[in-house]
Amino acid sequence: MYIDPSKKPYPFCPGCSHSMVLDAIGRALEKIKADPRRTVLVSDIGCVGLSDKYFNVHTFHGLHGRSFTYSCGIKLANPDLLVFNLVGDGGCGIGGNHLINAARRNIGIKVLCFNNLNFGMTGGQHSVTTPFGGKTATTPSGSPEKPFDLAGLVSAAGGSFVARVKALDKEALDETIAKAFQHEGFAFVDIWEICTAYYMPANDYKKQQMDELIASYGFKTGILREEKGREYSRVLNSAVRFQTSDVRRQTSTTLTATKFSHTLQKDSIGIIVAGSAGMKVIFAAHTFGKAALSCGLHVSQKDDYPVTVQSGHSVSDIKISREKINYLGIDKPDAVLIISQDGLKEVTDILPKLDNGAVVVYDKNLQIPKTEAKLIPIDLHGLDKTVHATAMLAKYLTLNKFMPIEALRSAITAISKDKIRELNLKAFEFGTND
Ligand SMILES: Cc1ncc(C[n+]2csc(CCOP(=O)(O)OP(=O)(O)O)c2C)c(N)n1
Ligand code: SF4
Ligand SMILES: [Mg+2]
The missing domain is CATH 3.40.50.970 (Thiamin diphosphate (ThDP)-binding fold, Pyr/PP domains)
Incomplete structure (x- = not known):
């Protein structure tokens, strides 16, 4: 009935x-x-x-x-x-x-x-x-x-x-x-x-x-x-199913294959990378995320940039977690990496809210407002601006060794374009040796 x-x-x-x-x-x-x-x-x-x-x-x-x-x-x-x-x-x-x-x-x-x-x-x-x-x-x-x-x-x-x-x-x-x-x-x-x-x-x-x-x-x-x-x-379902299985295949072989082990103690950490258009912030965050994935961690990335994509700020929020991530936001970052004035402007409101458990790694030429977070200035002079974000992320990893630096080196080595890979490896060495 x-x-x-x-x-x-x-x-x-x-x-x-x-x-x-x-x-x-x-x-x-x-x-x-x-x-x-x-x-x-x-x-x-x-x-x-x-x-x-x-x-x-x-x-x-x-x-x-x-x-x-x-x-x-x-x-x-x-x-x-x-x-x-x-x-x-x-x-x-x-x-x-x-x-x-x-x-x-x-x-x-x-x-x-x-x-x-x-x-x-x-x-x-x-x-x-x-x-x-x-x-x-x-x-x-x-x-x-x-x-x-x-x-x-x-x-x-x-x-x-x-x-x-x-x-x-x-x-x-x-x-x-x-x-x-x-x-x-x-x-x-x-x-x-x-x-x-x-x-x-x-x-x-x-x-x-x-x-x-x-x-x-x-x-x-x-x-x-x-x-x-x-x-x-x-029609659409059969097309999407095909794509999904394709992505899964790719994920299981290249992205989430666990090659390294992590030592992350907290449930999750949140890293904000703040730079400008053209500084390859999103790319660097993505590569860093791949490194964490290769350690069996869960990763989310949320990017922010103006609709006029080739101008203004470029900010990536990276969340790395031991458990599946259901909420992409980072309410209280563990690290804020600032590589340009545009980026600084975007995170200025966040800095006063940080406590002394957080770190702010920044280009030494920037004027950082008052914050209780630990301040780590970096001299990026001599490095191509497209790899400043990679250098900062590498530096952060040497401070908070929640995964082996080899995981990051491996993710960078997997970059397909020779010139970009070389520049990023240079930045990796810079960040991990400095
Ligand atoms: C976006 C919107 N505009 C206006 C209304 C107010 N409203 C409620 S019922 C209705 C008329 C419905 O007419 P119809 O879709 O022909 O259904 P009927 O009541 O004749 O079965 C309107 C305009 C609404 N609920 N939502
Ligand atoms: S459409 Fe609504 S108002 Fe019109 S006769 Fe039916 S119930 Fe009554
Ligand atoms: Mg009607």
Whole structure:
């Protein structure tokens, strides 16, 4: 049983088409024998958004017009699930961009639009499907706007199953929803409804008016488009799986192969390297991280630089831990390595907060503000500026020998470009000998 009878009656106004469509969804799920454990209902906002609790399937309720994004995410995470959206005409307008892009990608979500031609829940305001001349709370003299043909819009965007059906047409409704659920790619059903509280009384809109309106637009009902095509979540999943296994292979052989042992006593240490664009701070931090990985440690790196990447500061936070890292931030650094004025500016706020357990290693030409941390000035004169960060990291390692310096030498030796490797080895010697 897909709809829980003990939860009924539905909360909608008497005669509201939403009730009929929910019953039809229950029958369609029954017809296709959907596995409730593998079925996800994603509801949008509005009266239609009150539907979740009546269903014995997984449910997710989100922001207005954004339900498409949740269902896309769920489908991408698990392409085997039947994921369907319950959304109003209001939600299709507000989230129109998400809707057409989901259709364009042909991702296999099923969108059921409860098209009652107005915003029901908020008091009958006009929506993107309110007919020209339609009276609503926000268009009391009749809407001056041309409405969207939602089915046509989705079809033009690339949706591979598109249908238009009237909520009052029970047989067609059940069959169309079941077909949409069984379709492999993106499916959209534009369900024409009656809002008995607002649009219907304001416009004397009944079954006959609905037929006349559909005819006046020259619209057809029934299945308007049904095409086979590559379903996006499966295409993307197979591509990503391939990449992931590739990365794992690489990680197990070159990055995380434990070649050295560490002597890290604390749970973790945090090192901040602060320099400028062009000083290869991120690269040096990455190489240092690889060295720690080769000692069986866990490493995270968080980089910060301006959007104008070739100017201003370049700061890397390196966290090295005995356990898996779930939080990348460094609240209280153990070491701050400062190699330029731009870098100093970025860490100026941090320095006064350090205690005497921390070290600040810095270019001796910089003016370091007051701090309780141990200050270690370094004369980097003669070293290429692209390896100042490496020299500092090597220096720090000689002070805090939580891993063998050979691990760092090995990571630097693995740098593929000869010139860069040579410069970094020189900086390594400088840092470890000085
Ligand atoms: C982003 C955003 N804008 C506005 C609202 C206020 N709001 C709540 S329900 C609703 C109308 C819903 O209309 P529709 O999507 O057609 O669903 P119906 O109530 O007709 O079933 C609006 C505008 C909201 N919740 N979020
Ligand atoms: S306001 Fe309209 S859409 Fe909402 S429950 Fe009442 S009839 Fe249905
Ligand atoms: Mg509506």
